[in-house]
Amino acid sequence: MNIKSSLYRKEMIYGYLFILPPLIGFLIFVLFPFLYSLYGSFTDWDGLGQMNFIGLDNYKDLLTDDLFYKAMFNTFFLMLGIPIGLLLALLLALGLNRKIPGTTTFRVIYYIPVISSLAAVSIMWNWAYNGDYGLVNQFLALFGIEGPNWLANKDTVKPALIIMTVWKGLGYTMLLYLAALQSISRTYYEAAELDGANGWQIFRNITWPMVQPVTFFLVVTNIIGGSQIFTEMNIMTPTGGPEYSSASIVFYIWQKAFGNLQMGYASAMAMILGIFIFIITLVQFKMNERSAYDGD
Amino acid sequence: MSYSQKRKLTNSIIFIVLLIGAVAMIAPLLWMLSTSLKEKQDVFALPPIWIPEVFQFSNYTAIWEAGPLLSGIQNSLIVAVSVTVIGTFTSSIAAFAFAKLRFPHKGKLFLALLTSIMIPYPTLMIPQFMMFSKLGWVDTLLPLIIPGLFGNVFMIFFLRQYLLSVPDAIIEAAKIDGSSYFRLYSSITFPLIKPAVAAQLILWFMGIWNDYLAPIIYLNSPENQTLQLVIANFNATYAIQTDYPLIMAASIVALLPVLIVFLIFQKQIIESVAISGVKG
Incomplete structure (x- = not known):
């Protein structure tokens, strides 16, 4: 064997050695559980006794499960916060992108909720939404509005959660928009100004198309994150809210799997969630590939 | 109004909007801090007290x-x-x-x-x-x-x-x-x-x-x-x-x-x- 091929051999061995831990981790903690979850979704798995194969029964039962529909509906309803958050964040980013004093301070303040513990801020909002003494209703009282008992009312519990998630995520979204705005070349704007374009035309034809990849990225990551919402309701409405109106799909999976030990049934829901997120991510990968050819 | 004056005015308005936004972002957290320094019964005071008269560090x-x-x-x-x-x-x-x-x-x-x-x-x-x-x-x-x-x-x-x-x-x-x-x-x-x-x-x-x-x-x-x-x-x-x-x-x-x-x-x-x- 010559020196060159022995060098390659050595490189190959070390290469495999260095990627071995994440590969083992992938096999044990991702691939195996995923396949097991898939198999479990076709059984009457209860975590204790034998697993009996029952075909598509779990999936059929889901079709007639009102709580499953409710949890799905709630999860998607809460995603109404995504466009609201994106719009607010873009407006804020446009403001911050101008030469204004205190930009760094603003960025930091808007970002604080993002890094704050979700459990802690859920506890805080739980208190803020208190019907009699909470911050939200006391603020509304300044304008003579008598606020509801937000979390105890099935019509207000979801808007309450949306307000909270928008508040929590705004800093992150704004930060990404700001980075995108700053990367737009000045020359576009200068050319547009020479042509006498007004503010709205500039926004419509330059800014908006240029930040579109970030908008897309944010929509996708927000959908992925939003479909897994759990901590908020677990802390603020531990029973799933009035008439189960704030239970999310992960909340329902968690209840079924670890509360009722219906692990097969919960696995079926977990598979549906998994497939949904898999498709969303795949779309993003494809779009990224395409935009990579567009010259960044 | 000249161009630069107009620009200054716009920037001032934007600054104020950003400031209001920042207050809205930070207010719940300050409220949390303020509550943590109150006595148990003071949280039910109406109108609310933002800065307690005596800081109750005893909670901590x-x-x-x-x-x-x-x-x-x-x-x-x-x-x-x-x-x-x-x-x-x-x-x-x-x-x-x-x-x-x-x-x-x-x-x-x-x-x-x-x-x-x-x-x-x-x-x-x-x-x-x-x-x-x-x-x-x-x-x-x-x-x-x-x-x-x-x-x-x-x-x-x-x-x-x-x-x-x-x-x-x-x-x-x-x-x-x-x-x-x-x-x-x-x-x-x-x-x-x-x-x-x-x-x-x-x-x-x-x-x-x-x-x-x-x-x-x-x-x-x-x-x-x-x-x-x-x-x-x-x-x-x-x-x-x-x-x-x-x-x-x-x-x-x-x-x-x-x-x-x-x-x-x-x-x-x-x-x-x-x-x-x-x-x-």
């Missing part, structure tokens, strides 16, 4: 007796430190191999790892729970620690991207010199990517510190719970007694470490997050 001494807060902090630290330190090592060395070493099927193996980004934790948590319960690890910190030690795919992905922009020539030269591959990683590559690694490590640490779903599945005994579960239990227990100052004080304690880390490293963290978004 009472919380340590009121629940297993100290063990919660210890448990969270054990999980977050062990995972981020060891996991960062395994992730960065794997990223180095994926970016700079040649071996067959590299691309396919990397793609396989990437698929784990597409599979959400709730889809995996039930079998993972059964695995760990077979090992007798339920109600210990091990299920929260062990998976992380094998590395973090996001970190591998990000560091690999970062390493691709490092010229190969530096590494090829060292290869020919006969440097061992571990030294190639530790003394040549790692110093180059240290800032990126640090930012990723901090983000990961914050993620683990704030994690809630995995801990709630595994940890039952109060003394084994992580900080986030401990404060959630504070909320459940003391809300009935309407002892909001106590709850808020405990929550502030849970929030503070990450907030301090953020305020110290805000520049690096914000930059790192902004880059990861732009690159998609």
Whole structure:
């Protein structure tokens, strides 16, 4: 064997050695559980006794499960916060992108909720939404509005959660928009100004198309994150809210799997969630590939 | 009105809007702080008191007796430190191999790892729970620690991207010199990517510190719970007694470490997050 091929051999061995831990981790903690979850979704798995194969029964039962529909509906309803958050964040980013004093301070303040513990801020909002003494209703009282008992009312519990998630995520979204705005070349704007374009035309034809990849990225990551919402309701409405109106799909999976030990049934829901997120991510990968050819 | 005057006016209006926004963002947290410094009955004062006449720091001494807060902090630290330190090592060395070493099927193996980004934790948590319960690890910190030690795919992905922009020539030269591959990683590559690694490590640490779903599945005994579960239990227990100052004080304690880390490293963290978004 010559020196060159022995060098390659050595490189190959070390290469495999260095990627071995994440590969083992992938096999044990991702691939195996995923396949097991898939198999479990076709059984009457209860975590204790034998697993009996029952075909598509779990999936059929889901079709007639009102709580499953409710949890799905709630999860998607809460995603109404995504466009609201994106719009607010873009407006804020446009403001911050101008030469204004205190930009760094603003960025930091808007970002604080993002890094704050979700459990802690859920506890805080739980208190803020208190019907009699909470911050939200006391603020509304300044304008003579008598606020509801937000979390105890099935019509207000979801808007309450949306307000909270928008508040929590705004800093992150704004930060990404700001980075995108700053990367737009000045020359576009200068050319547009020479042509006498007004503010709205500039926004419509330059800014908006240029930040579109970030908008897309944010929509996708927000959908992925939003479909897994759990901590908020677990802390603020531990029973799933009035008439189960704030239970999310992960909340329902968690209840079924670890509360009722219906692990097969919960696995079926977990598979549906998994497939949904898999498709969303795949779309993003494809779009990224395409935009990579567009010259960044 | 001249152009520059108009511009000044617009900027002033925008500044005021941003200021109102900033107040709205920070007000709930200040409210939390203010509540934590009140006496139990003062939280029901109408109109509300923002700055209590006397700061009740006694809440901050009472919380340590009121629940297993100290063990919660210890448990969270054990999980977050062990995972981020060891996991960062395994992730960065794997990223180095994926970016700079040649071996067959590299691309396919990397793609396989990437698929784990597409599979959400709730889809995996039930079998993972059964695995760990077979090992007798339920109600210990091990299920929260062990998976992380094998590395973090996001970190591998990000560091690999970062390493691709490092010229190969530096590494090829060292290869020919006969440097061992571990030294190639530790003394040549790692110093180059240290800032990126640090930012990723901090983000990961914050993620683990704030994690809630995995801990709630595994940890039952109060003394084994992580900080986030401990404060959630504070909320459940003391809300009935309407002892909001106590709850808020405990929550502030849970929030503070990450907030301090953020305020110290805000520049690096914000930059790192902004880059990861732009690159998609």
